Amino acid sequence: MGNQASRLDELISHDYRHGFYTPMEVDSAPAGLSEDVIRLISAKKNEPDFMLDWRLKAFRHWLTMTEPRWATVRHPPIDYQAIVYYSAPKSRTDGPKSLAEVDPELLRTYEKLGVPLEERELLAGVAVDAVFDSVSVATTFKEKLGELGIIFCSFSEAVQHHPELVRQYLGSVVPYTDNFFATLNSAVFSDGSFCYIPPGVRCPMELSTYFRINAKNTGQFERTLIIADRGAYVSYLEGCTAPMRDENQLHAAVVELVALEGAQIKYSTVQNWYPGDKDGKGGIYNFVTKRGDCREANSKISWTQVETGSAITWKYPSVILQGDNSVGEFHSVALTNHWQQADTGTKMIHLGRNTKSTILSKGISAGHGSNAYRGLVKVAKSAANARNYTQCDSLLLGDRCAAHTFPYIEVKNASARVEHEASTSRIGEDQLFYCQSRGVSAEDAVSLIVSGFCREVFKELPMEFAVEAQKLLGVSLEGSIG
Amino acid sequence: MTTGAREHYLGRFAAHRARLAGASLPWLQRLRDAAIERFAGLGLPTTREEDWKYTNLSALERRLFDVVADGAQFSGFRNDVAERELARHALDDTHRLVFVDGRYAPGLSHVASLPRGAEIGSLAELVATRPEVAAELLDTDPEAEANGLAALNAAFWTDGAYIDLAPGVAIDAPVHLLFVATRMDLASFPRIVVRTGAGAEATVIEHYAGSDDAVYLTDAVTRIDAGAGARVTHVKVQQESRRGFHIAGIHTLQAADSRFASHSFAFGGQLARNDIATRLEAEGCNAKLAGLYVGSGRQHHDHHTCIDHARPRGTSRELYKGVLDDASRAVFNGRVIVRPGAQRTDAQQSNHNLLLSDGAEVNTKPQLEIWADDVQCAHGATVGQLDADRLHYLRARGLDAATARGLLIHAFAADVLRDITHAGLRARLSTLLPGQLPEDMGELECELLPTS
Numbered sequence: 016m017g018n019q020a021s022r023l024d025e026l027i028s029h030d031y032r033h034g035f036y037t038p039m040e041v042d043s044a045p046a047g048l049s050e051d052v053i054r055l056i057s058a059k060k061n062e063p064d065f066m067l068d069w070r071l072k073a074f075r076h077w078l079t080m081t082e083p084r085w086a087t088v089r090h091p092p093i094d095y096q097a098i099v100y101y102s103a104p105k106s107r108t109d110g111p112k113s114l115a116e117v118d119p120e121l122l123r124t125y126e127k128l129g130v131p132l133e134e135r136e137l138l139a140g141v142a143v144d145a146v147f148d149s150v151s152v153a154t155t156f157k158e159k160l161g162e163l164g165i166i167f168c169s170f171s172e173a174v175q176h177h178p179e180l181v182r183q184y185l186g187s188v189v190p191y192t193d194n195f196f197a198t199l200n201s202a203v204f205s206d207g208s209f210c211y212i213p214p215g216v217r218c219p220m221e222l223s224t225y226f227r228i229n230a231k232n233t234g235q236f237e238r239t240l241i242i243a244d245r246g247a248y249v250s251y252l253e254g255c256t257a258p259m260r261d262e263n264q265l266h267a268a269v270v271e272l273v274a275l276e277g278a279q280i281k282y283s284t285v286q287n288w289y290p291g292d293k294d295g296k297g298g299i300y301n302f303v304t305k306r307g308d309c310r311e312a313n314s315k316i317s318w319t320q321v322e323t324g325s326a327i328t329w330k331y332p333s334v335i336l337q338g339d340n341s342v343g344e345f346h347s348v349a350l351t352n353h354w355q356q357a358d359t360g361t362k363m364i365h366l367g368r369n370t371k372s373t374i375l376s377k378g379i380s381a382g383h384g385s386n387a388y389r390g391l392v393k394v395a396k397s398a399a400n401a402r403n404y405t406q407c408d409s410l411l412l413g414d415r416c417a418a419h420t421f422p423y424i425e426v427k428n429a430s431a432r433v434e435h436e437a438s439t440s441r442i443g444e445d446q447l448f449y450c451q452s453r454g455v456s457a458e459d460a461v462s463l464i465v466s467g468f469c470r471e472v473f474k475e476l477p478m479e480f481a482v483e484a485q486k487l488l489g490v491s492l493e494g495s496i497g
Numbered sequence: 498m499t500t501g502a503r504e505h506y507l508g509r510f511a512a513h514r515a516r517l518a519g520a521s522l523p524w525l526q527r528l529r530d531a532a533i534e535r536f537a538g539l540g541l542p543t544t545r546e547e548d549w550k551y552t553n554l555s556a557l558e559r560r561l562f563d564v565v566a567d568g569a570q571f572s573g574f575r576n577d578v579a580e581r582e583l584a585r586h587a588l589d590d591t592h593r594l595v596f597v598d599g600r601y602a603p604g605l606s607h608v609a610s611l612p613r614g615a616e617i618g619s620l621a622e623l624v625a626t627r628p629e630v631a632a633e634l635l636d637t638d639p640e641a642e643a644n645g646l647a648a649l650n651a652a653f654w655t656d657g658a659y660i661d662l663a664p665g666v667a668i669d670a671p672v673h674l675l676f677v678a679t680r681m682d683l684a685s686f687p688r689i690v691v692r693t694g695a696g697a698e699a700t701v702i703e704h705y706a707g708s709d710d711a712v713y714l715t716d717a718v719t720r721i722d723a724g725a726g727a728r729v730t731h732v733k734v735q736q737e738s739r740r741g742f743h744i745a746g747i748h749t750l751q752a753a754d755s756r757f758a759s760h761s762f763a764f765g766g767q768l769a770r771n772d773i774a775t776r777l778e779a780e781g782c783n784a785k786l787a788g789l790y791v792g793s794g795r796q797h798h799d800h801h802t803c804i805d806h807a808r809p810r811g812t813s814r815e816l817y818k819g820v821l822d823d824a825s826r827a828v829f830n831g832r833v834i835v836r837p838g839a840q841r842t843d844a845q846q847s848n849h850n851l852l853l854s855d856g857a858e859v860n861t862k863p864q865l866e867i868w869a870d871d872v873q874c875a876h877g878a879t880v881g882q883l884d885a886d887r888l889h890y891l892r893a894r895g896l897d898a899a900t901a902r903g904l905l906i907h908a909f910a911a912d913v914l915r916d917i918t919h920a921g922l923r924a925r926l927s928t929l930l931p932g933q934l935p936e937d938m939g940e941l942e943c944e945l946l947p948t949s
Contacts, residue, residue, distance in 0.1 A: 085547070394880075396855075411870035414840070420865040425551075426880040429852035438875040439867050 044101035050074060053202055056101045060171050060206075063178055073191035073201035080195045086358040087387045087419055088327050090300060093265055100203045100236070160220075164213040167222055170238055173209035180211055184242055188271040188308040188335070196267040196329075197304040204238040204269065212247035212278070221477050223252040237268040243278035245311070250281040252480055264289075265300050266325075272307035274314035276338065280307060281317045283480050287324035295354025295383070298326025305332035309341035309367075317344035318361065319475045321484040326355060331389065333362035336370035336398070343372040346472040350488065351384030351416070360390035360407075360421075365398035365431070376407035377469050380416035387419040394431040401431040409439040410468050412461075462488075502558045503540045507533065509564040510652055518655050519624040524632055532651035539645035548644070551828040551860040552770055552799045557742060562684035562714045564653055565598070578679040579605060582706050586736075589921050591673035591702065592617060598678060599685025599715075600656050609670070614663030617672055620688055621656040634659055634690045637720050637748075644772075646744045650686045650718040657688035657717075660701060664694030664724065671700040671732075671919055676715065678707035678741060684714040691720070693727040695752075700730040702922065707738030707765065717745040723755040725779070730758045732917065733773075734926070737765035739794065746772040753779035760917060761788035763798045764929050774803040777811040777839075788817040789913040791930060792825025792857070799828040804846075806839040815846040818913050820906055822931055824856035830864065833876065837868040846876040851883065851909055853931070903932025 044055050053074055057067040082093070160167050166177060174181050191201035212218055243249050253270075266288065272280050282305075291298025301324075307316035318332040334343030345361035363372035378386040386409065394401045409418035420437045442464050450460035465488060466473075473481050510533045519525040541557055542549040579597045583605050587593065594617065595605035601619035608617055624631040658674045676687055693699055705715055715737060723729045729749070737743045743766040749757050763769050775784045790798040804813045819827045827850065835842045850859045863876040883905050891901035910930055917923040927934075 409865075409867070411867070411872070414870045415837070416870065417868045418865070419867065420863070420876070422862060422864075422878070424859070424861045424878055424880060426850070426852065426859045426861075429855045429857055429882050431852070431880060432882075433878075433880040435861075435863065435878040436875070437863070437865060437877070438873075439865055440873050441870045 044099060046099050047096040048074075048098070048100060048203065052100055056203060056205065059101065060174070062171075062174055065178070065182055066174055069186065069191065070202050073198050074203075076192050077195070077198040077202055080198060082195050086329050086389070087385065088329060088356040088358050090327055090356075093300070095199070098265060101205055160218070163216050163219070165216060165218055166209065166211040168209055170204070170207040170209045170240070173240075177209075177211070180242065181209070181240070184240055184271070184273055186271075188273060188306050189269050189304050194304060196302040197269050200236045200238060200267045200269045200304070204236040207238040207240075207268070209239075210241040210249065210251065212243045212249045214245040214247060216244075216247050218247070218249040221250045221252050223254070235264070235266045235268070239268070239270040240273075241271070241280060241282070242273045243275065243280050243314075245275045246277040247275075248279045250283070250477060252283050252285075252477060254285045254287070254480070266302065268303045268305075270303070270305040270332075272316055274307065274309050274311070274316050274338075274341075276311035277313045278311075279315045279317075282307070282319070282332070283476050284318075284320040284322075285476075285480055285484055286320065286322045286328070289326075290324050290355050291326040291353065293353050295326070298355070299324065301325035301328045301330065303330035305330060307332070307334045307343070309334060309336050309338050309343065309370075311341075312338040312367070313340045314338050315342040315344075317342075317346075317475070319344075319346040319472065320348070320359075321472070321476070321480075321488075322347065322349040322357060322359060323488065325357075328355075328357040328359055331360050331362055333364070334372065335364045335366065336372065336401075337366045338370075339367040340369045341367055342370070344475075345372075345374045345376070346475045347376045348379070348469045348472045348484070348488075349377070349386055350379040351381070351386045353382045353384065355382075356385045358387040358389055360388045362391040363393070363403060365392075365394045365401040365403070367397070368399045369401070370398055371402045372404075374403070374405040374407070375471055376405075377472055378407070378409040378418055379412065379465060379468070380409065380418050381412040383415050385417040385419075387421060388437070389421040389423075391423040391425070392433055392435070393423075394426045394428050394433065396427045398428050399430050401428060401433075403431075403433045405433075405435040407437045408468070409437075410465065411439065411441040502561060503537065505561040506564070506649060506653075507537060513564060513653075517653070518621040519628065519631070522624070522628050522632075525624065525628075525635070528635065529652050532648045535648040536645050536652060539648060541645050548801060548830070551826075552768070552797065554768075556768065557714070560712065563682055564684050564686075565655070578708050579677050582677045582679075582708055583675065586675055586677075586704060586706050588671075588673050588702070588919065588925075591671045591919075592668070593673045593675060594619070594658050596656060596658075596674070596676045596687060598680050598683055599676070599687055601658075611668065612666055614666040614694075615668050616659070616661045618659060619656055620654075620659050620690065623659055630661070631659075634661065634692060644746075646716050647718055647746045647772075650688060650716045650746075653684075653686040653716075654688035654718070655686060657690070659690045660692070660699060661690075662693045662697035662699055662727075665696045666694065667698035668700070671702050673702045674704060676703075676705045676717075678705075678711060678713050678715065678738065681711050681713060684716060687715070687717045689717070689719040691729065691731075692722045693724050693729055695724040696726045697724060698728045700732070700918075702732045702734065702919070704734040704736070705743060705765070706736045707741045709738060710740045711738045712740045712742075713738070714742045715744070717743075719745070719747040721747070721749040721757070723749060723751045723757050725752040726754045727752070728756045731760070732922070733759070733761040733771065734922075735761075735763045735765055735769055735771075736929070737769065739765060739767060739796070741766050743769040745770070747774070748772075749775040749784075751775060751777050751779070751782040751784065754781040755779075756783045756785075758785040758916070759787070760913075761786075761800065762926055762929075763788070763790040763800070766796065766798075768797045768799075770799040770801070772801045772803075774805065776805040776807055777813070778807050780808045781810045782808070782812075784811070784813040785916075786813070786815040786817075787913050787916060789910055789926075790817075790819045790827055791821075792819070792827055793822040793931065794825060795823070796825040797827075798825070801828075801830045801832075803832040803834070804844065806833070806835045806842045806844065808836075809839050810841045811839060811843075813842075813844045813846075815844075816913060817848045818910060819848075819850040819859065820853065820910065820931060821850065821857035821859060822853040824854070824858075826858040827860070829859075829861040829878075831862070831876070832864045832866065833874060835865075835867045835869050835872050835874065839869050840871040842869065842872045842874065844872070844874045848876075848878045849909075850878075850880045851906070852880065853882070853906075899932065900934075903930075903934055906930055906932045907934055
């Protein structure tokens with residue numbers, strides 16, 4: 016068995032493949048946070064007054080808050096005054112009109128990541144709103160989407176061109192008072208994506224954003240707002256990679272989804288921020304607030320996430336099921352290796368009648384990794400006939416890792432049906448033996464079993480992402496998976 | 498704010514300190530002083546604490562209970578009430594110790610002959626007659642009593658029971674500890690100590706009963722030390738007055754290859770909380786925790802359990818079920834910890850809740866914390882209501898609505914009741930479930946199959 020363990024160790028102690036640094040000219044604010052910095056961010060982005068007011072309200076509220084301590088994660092204290100809250104690539108000033116105008120250095124970065132924009136444009140039909148550090152530099156397929164009335168642009172553009180929509184929906188799902196990190200984000204968010212699907216429109220392509228942290232010492236504060244109007248449908252993809260570096264970087268994003276009557280939003284994430292090295296040095300702190308609001312009847316919001324990166328992941332994509340017959344889904348694979356820590360899960364808040372939610376969470380822990388599922392299923396008095404099914408399974412690949420499950424179930428309506436199941440086990444020796452006795456090598460067998468363990472979640476991902484997710488797990492566990 | 502209750506109990510302690518059991522023993526006074534100091538620091542738990550998130554003790558802050566320390570003040574207990582309760586709750590074929598308002602009542606108790614090496618009795622008497630044995634039994638880790646109410650018990654306990662078994666001794670009949678509350682506005686602090694030597698066997702039934710609608714507080718702490726290979730079964734039956742408060746902690750330490758079974762039945766009280774924890778301190782232990790809580794009116798039942806697998810090859814099974822009617826509320830928090838190195842642990846836990854009314858509420862949190870890899874752990878939790886198809890099936894076969902409901906509720910509870918080996922107790926517990934079985938049905942020998 017010892018032999019087996021050391022081989023496992025070998026398989027999972029892998030270098031981060033996306034570690035490189037692109038030197039670029041950067042236009043940065045001084046480090047630290049004050050009302051002046053917020054005014055600077057707002058002025059740089061030429062924002063209307065309501066935005067500045069909102070940021071300042073958030074900042075003042077943030078000053079009264081303390082950092083949460085309840086998650087099962089450990090990290091040195093974060094010095095919020097050492098963070099640079101604004102940095103934008105210089106070439107942004109005149110704004111690229113097409114891919115040809117985009118900084119070639121940047122394009123090369125994407126190529127190294129395996130995300131050639133042109134190729135995606137041609138082959139996959141994916142519109143990419145790439146966020147390089149904090150400002151959008153390339154937006155594709157905009158015209159095509161424009162014909163259908165779909166607005167898909169950077170958040171700053173939305174503030175300029177559609178202030179009424181931003182004003183109406185910003186903070187309506189995650190208010191600026193929500194939690195420590197969301198409040199910080201509300202005060203200083205630099206950019207992000209904005210998406211509005213008009214009534215009855217089915218977005219013909221997967222919308223996608225590549226986030227990437229680059230400039231040193233720059234906390235990344237993205238803000239994403241997606242609104243699906245009555246009867247609309249959209250599938251949104253988010254993927255992350257970040258270059259290798261030693262200092263911990265704070266990433267505190269906020270994602271808000273609003274689904275109106277009969278609308279559907281499918282939000283998929285592959286998160287592969289830099290996890291720190293083998294000794295737990297460096298890596299991204301990923302403290303994210305993601306929440307969807309099924310605001311009207313018959314709407315549906317579905318979260319799918321594959322979390323393999325970050326030194327610390329702290330996120331709970333949630334759904335507020337307000338509308339009658341609305342549906343919430345959460346599918347997650349979280350992998351922690353080396354010294355990575357993940358405290359992730361979801362909240363399903365049932366308010367409307369006949370609301371349904373499904374939670375499927377798969378945690379994989381290896382090395383010294385610590386993986387916690389923390390979830391809340393809440394059925395309010397008003398939520399007659401609410402239905403929830405939760406399954407969370409953990410797989411352990413080493414005797415120094417940890418897996419925890421903290422499901423909270425609160426039911427205040429007798430017609431509700433709530434089920435929760437969880438299991439924790441390591442890869443079965445009998446499973447390995449079965450594979451090996453049929454000529455499958457040990458590492459292939461491990462990959463096969465892990466891949467089978469995650470299958471139910473991967474099948475929820477859009478095609479391209481499913482392939483990428485498989486690859487990411489493959490990188491973390493080596494071997495060539497299927 | 499907690500100042501009210503805190504000041505009150507600190508004041509009572511100062512007034513009674515010199516008259517509490519074993520006041521002449523310096524080691525015991527040190528324990529009590531340390532405990533009251535812990536209480537002074539902690540106060541009563543508040544909903545801001547994670548472990549008390551769903552159980553609000555503000556009623557205990559508002560209603561301050563009296564504390565009675567010595568026999569002279571104690572004389573006012575109501576014998577008639579105690580005798581009536583005893584008649585109602587006595588069990589055949591048991592060794593019985595009765596405590597009235599927290600104080601041992603020898604006249605109501607009955608202990609048949611015990612095997613050599615088995616000792617059962619009042620803790621206060623033990624402290625008075627053989628303090629050196631009492632010192633051993635009370636030498637426990639205060640860490641396990643980390644909340645304010647447990648500290649209050651450690652400071653104020655006046656009496657309770659001890660069960661001390663030498664290695665290899667088995668008591669054939671269960672030990673029935675019956676705690677009867679007869680007086681309004683009184684707090685009682687029973688303390689129970691069970692020590693079983695290697696290979697010893699005992700079944701303890703810890704039974705709380707209160708009459709009418711008396712408002713009082715029971716704050717009990719039970720410590721169980723199971724020696725290597727010992728088998729200890731603990732049955733808790735909580736039938737406090739509908740307006741009584743009941744707070745209890747049951748803490749068990751298990752030595753190698755020991756088997757511990759805990760059954761907790763909660764029926765009474767306006768607010769009842771049980772903390773049941775066992776630590777599998779050596780290899781090869783087995784723990785079984787089962788419970789049933791039945792709520793109606795505005796009752797609040799809270800069970801916090803913790804199974805701590807500290808060493809390899811431990812097995813644990815946990816099953817808790819709840820039946821909640823009217824505006825009752827239940828909290829279940831089941832924590833399973835597998836410590837680093839506790840390989841080959843096999844832990845299974847489940848919690849199922851039946852809501853009979855729209856006003857009822859359940860908060861459940863099964864919790865796994867796993868720090869070892871070679872383990873098999875699973876938990877499950879459900880909340881639902883009586884299955885309409887099943888009701889329809891029974892009604893189509895001529896059962897009236899009430900009987901069909903009763904039958905399904907009894908079937909739901911059957912697998913928790915089944916493991917109670919004392920037939921008389923099992924039958925009596927069954928009658929406390931809502932919904933009557935048809936008379937000719939007798940005891941229900943069935944269980945509900947899970948719906949697909």
